[in-house]
Amino acid sequence: xxxxxxxxxxLGLSTVAFWIGKSHSLATVGGKSGVRSLHSLPGHYGxxxxxxxxxxxxxxxxxxxxxxDAILVKLVTAHLPESVRALSxxxxxxxxNDVRNVVAGNVPASSVDANSxxxxxxxxxxxxxxxxxxxxxxxxxxVLAIIFVRRRIVPExxxxxxxxxxxxxxxxxxxxxxIFTTIGIVAxxxxxxxxxxxxxxxxxxxxxxxxxxxxxxxxDQVGSSGAFGAVPLFAGTLLISAIAMVVAVPTGLFAAVYxxxxxxxxxxxxxxxxxxxxxxxxxxxxxxxxxLTVGPALxxxxxxxxxxxxxxxxxxxxxxxxxMIIPFVSSLAxxxxxxxxxxxxxxxxxxxxxKSETIRQVVFRAALxxxxxxxxxxxxxxxxxxxxxxxxxxxxxxxxxxPLEAVTTVTVQIVTLLVGDQEFxxxxxxxxxxxxxxxxxxxxALNVLALHIVRKYREQYE
Amino acid sequence: xxxxQTEPVAIPKPAARTSQVLLVTDRDKTVGxxxxxxxxxxxxxxxxxxxxxxxxxxxxxxxxxNQVLAMIGPSGCGKSTFLxxxxxxxxxxxxxxxxxxxxxxxxDIHDKRQDVVQLRARVGMVFQKPNxxxxxxxxxxxxxxxxxGLAGDRVELDEIVHTSLQRAGLWEEVKDRLxxxxxxxxxxxxxxxxxxxxxxxxxxxxLMDEPCSALDPIATARIxxxxxxxxxxxxxxxxxxxxxxxxxxxxRTAYFHLGDLIEVGETDRIFTNPRHKLTEDYxxxxxx
Numbered sequence: 096x097x098x099x100x101x102x103x104x105x106l107g108l109s110t111v112a113f114w115i116g117k118s119h120s121l122a123t124v125g126g127k128s129g130v131r132s133l134h135s136l137p138g139h140y141g142x143x144x145x146x147x148x149x150x151x152x153x154x155x156x157x158x159x160x161x162x163x164d165a166i167l168v169k170l171v172t173a174h175l176p177e178s179v180r181a182l183s184x185x186x187x188x189x190x191x192n193d194v195r196n197v198v199a200g201n202v203p204a205s206s207v208d209a210n211s212x213x214x215x216x217x218x219x220x221x222x223x224x225x226x227x228x229x230x231x232x233x234x235x236x237x238v239l240a241i242i243f244v245r246r247r248i249v250p251e252x253x254x255x256x257x258x259x260x261x262x263x264x265x266x267x268x269x270x271x272x273x274i275f276t277t278i279g280i281v282a283x284x285x286x287x288x289x290x291x292x293x294x295x296x297x298x299x300x301x302x303x304x305x306x307x308x309x310x311x312x313x314x315d316q317v318g319s320s321g322a323f324g325a326v327p328l329f330a331g332t333l334l335i336s337a338i339a340m341v342v343a344v345p346t347g348l349f350a351a352v353y354x355x356x357x358x359x360x361x362x363x364x365x366x367x368x369x370x371x372x373x374x375x376x377x378x379x380x381x382x383x384x385x386x387l388t389v390g391p392a393l394x395x396x397x398x399x400x401x402x403x404x405x406x407x408x409x410x411x412x413x414x415x416x417x418x419m420i421i422p423f424v425s426s427l428a429x430x431x432x433x434x435x436x437x438x439x440x441x442x443x444x445x446x447x448x449x450k451s452e453t454i455r456q457v458v459f460r461a462a463l464x465x466x467x468x469x470x471x472x473x474x475x476x477x478x479x480x481x482x483x484x485x486x487x488x489x490x491x492x493x494x495x496x497x498p499l500e501a502v503t504t505v506t507v508q509i510v511t512l513l514v515g516d517q518e519f520x521x522x523x524x525x526x527x528x529x530x531x532x533x534x535x536x537x538x539x540a541l542n543v544l545a546l547h548i549v550r551k552y553r554e555q556y557e
Numbered sequence: 558x559x560x561x562q563t564e565p566v567a568i569p570k571p572a573a574r575t576s577q578v579l580l581v582t583d584r585d586k587t588v589g590x591x592x593x594x595x596x597x598x599x600x601x602x603x604x605x606x607x608x609x610x611x612x613x614x615x616x617x618x619x620x621x622x623n624q625v626l627a628m629i630g631p632s633g634c635g636k637s638t639f640l641x642x643x644x645x646x647x648x649x650x651x652x653x654x655x656x657x658x659x660x661x662x663x664x665d666i667h668d669k670r671q672d673v674v675q676l677r678a679r680v681g682m683v684f685q686k687p688n689x690x691x692x693x694x695x696x697x698x699x700x701x702x703x704x705x706g707l708a709g710d711r712v713e714l715d716e717i718v719h720t721s722l723q724r725a726g727l728w729e730e731v732k733d734r735l736x737x738x739x740x741x742x743x744x745x746x747x748x749x750x751x752x753x754x755x756x757x758x759x760x761x762x763x764l765m766d767e768p769c770s771a772l773d774p775i776a777t778a779r780i781x782x783x784x785x786x787x788x789x790x791x792x793x794x795x796x797x798x799x800x801x802x803x804x805x806x807x808x809r810t811a812y813f814h815l816g817d818l819i820e821v822g823e824t825d826r827i828f829t830n831p832r833h834k835l836t837e838d839y840x841x842x843x844x845x
Contacts, residue, residue: 438688442751444649446701446758447678456700461691 116144287528331502342417347424382486427469627807681755687747689739745776
């Protein structure tokens with residue numbers, strides 16, 4: 096039975112288990128009239144039986160399938176002739192590749208050499224045995240579980256509480272899913288980054304000022320050996336983020352102050368959706384806007400004023416990124432300002448403060464920690480933003496503070512390093528993971544700090 | 558702390574009325590004397606509407622200098638709303654409409670020439686919940702003088718802060734930590750800080766909206782002592798839910814009921830010899 100058919104069968108079996116559990120619980124108390132002497136509703140006994148039938152069998156199936164391939168490959172390769180097993184790892188993996196292609200039906204067995212064809216045939220044979228074994232095991236576990244639970248069903252059995260416990264475990268499993276995924280991502284980035292740092296020293300990576308990741312792929316190629324000083328990337332990222340924040344923080348903040356304190360409710364209901372639309376525009380669309388409209392426009396104006404502006408400039412990318420972040424800043428600041436209790440405003444008004452004095456000196460002061468937290472979150476978004484800078488900031492790793500020149504960022508370099516065919520043992524490709532690690536650590540630190548500030552601020556007024 | 562008096566003043570129960578005058582039951586006319594000699598506030602036919610709700614109905618009353626006027630009445634009777642008319646705090650509520658005449662020293666506070674900011678500097682307010690600003694103790698008190706330019710230099714400002722805190726009875730407790738945030742004080746201290754903040758602007762009238770309802774009895778007693786001292790220089794209006802407090806601190810009492818001003822008079826008289834049926838019911842605890 097294929098794994099899919101097995102799962103469907105198991106589902107059917109557990110449905111049967113549900114009915115057995117339900118009807119047996121009623122039978123123990125002499126039919127529907129005795130339902131009150133049952134500890135739980137008949138349905139709970141049914142659910143319990145179904146869970147016992149399905150869950151252990153599912154765990155067995157999951158584990159079996161996870162290890163099946165590795166074990167089968169081990170068995171198959173053990174039977175390959177000595178000459179094949181003595182091949183270098185790279186060539187050996189080519190042989191294995193042939194075997195897999197035949198197994199998957201991508202190529203006919205006749206097109207590969209006899210050894211591989213035999214191995215593929217053996218693999219298929221072993222796999223069919225494995226499937227039969229798995230089917231027998233899983234279904235018998237299911238049936239045994241039904242028999243076991245059916246014998247345990249007595250009127251005093253606390254099926255309701257046990258079902259509750261099972262549900263709790265299922266919920267726990269779902270919630271830890273995110274944790275394990277995060278750990279997995281971090282681990283994969285970390286291990287690749289460590290491989291990179293085995294070839295390039297961390298000191299050189301973090302302090303070097305020349306970024307030129309092109310390395311010769313073959314020994315006879317003419318090419319530099321690569322320079323992995325990431326400082327120009329960090330500088331470019333910071334420059335563009337700074338430009339974005341210069342645009343987004345004042346605009347977003349003042350928009351929030353106006354909307355929260357001055358705006359007529361009608362104006363508010365009309366403006367808010369527009370800000371939300373701004374937040375909903377895909378970043379790739381902002382990218383077009385930056386690369387096709389803002390960049391050339393800036394170059395034109397620069398020429399008019401006698402400045403030389405690159406058509407892909409930090410300024411264009413930063414400005415558009417700032418526009419993208421405005422709604423983010425303004426909605427966070429709006430939350431913080433409306434969270435300031437009315438009693439503080441009343442206190443200031445009662446002392447004879449004007450509206451702007453109240454807002455500047457009392458409301459804003461009270462909301463400041465929350466606003467700082469929001470701005471830090473915005474910075475971490477700006478640092479991690481990719482699409483706009485890929486399209487508008489350029490690729491040249493210039494170490495410059497001039498916003499009119501092209502710069503490149505950490506995210507842009509990760510994209511360019513990993514686009515296209517890559518070999519995963521050259522420092523050029525692995526550098527992407529090191530950059531990813533730096534980016535991850537930076538944004539994580541910013542987020543943790545910002546969320547801490549925001550939470551502390553919220554507690555103050557709740 | 559020696560002046561702290563926590564035991565409630567016994568409210569004399571009105572003597573059993575057998576042959577006395579019949580109690581008034583008409584709600585349209587205020588019983589008692591609404592006028593005082595040399596009033597600071599004169600209110601005539603004040604009405605407040607919140608949208609469709611008629612919160613204050615034709616209230617006329619005068620407020621005397623150097624006296625504490627207590628406003629009592631069941632929840633929702635409009636006493637806080639009326640208090641907020643006196644410094645035009647109702648302006649901050651968009652749906653509120655105030656009509657009628659209110660004069661402060663014979664000037665109409667709703668006059669176009671009246672600057673509401675100036676009005677609020679002359680009529681200070683203390684709120685139900687202490688609301689110190691998120692600033693230091695010093696800056697809380699200095700805030701009012703700063704925005705109104707009352708101090709020429711730092712020395713004068715220090716002096717205003719010092720005297721205000723002293724008059725609010727807080728100086729001894731905070732003199733060593735003026736730079737700490739105002740929110741670090743206890744509830745009672747915060748409320749006295751708010752009082753200090755109010756008197757730093759040197760107002761003529763101080764409005765207090767249930768200033769002790771969030772405080773414990775000891776802090777309450779300190780604020781009540783303070784009110785007795787402050788009335789030497791200011792007119793004070795206090796809204797309170799505690800009849801004991803009204804009897805302890807006030808010279809005049811006004812009883813509100815569902816937006817009507819039912820009865821006004823000397824506090825002693827109101828609590829011993831109420832003339833309106835509703836006043837009697839309220840102070841004897843039959844409802845409220």
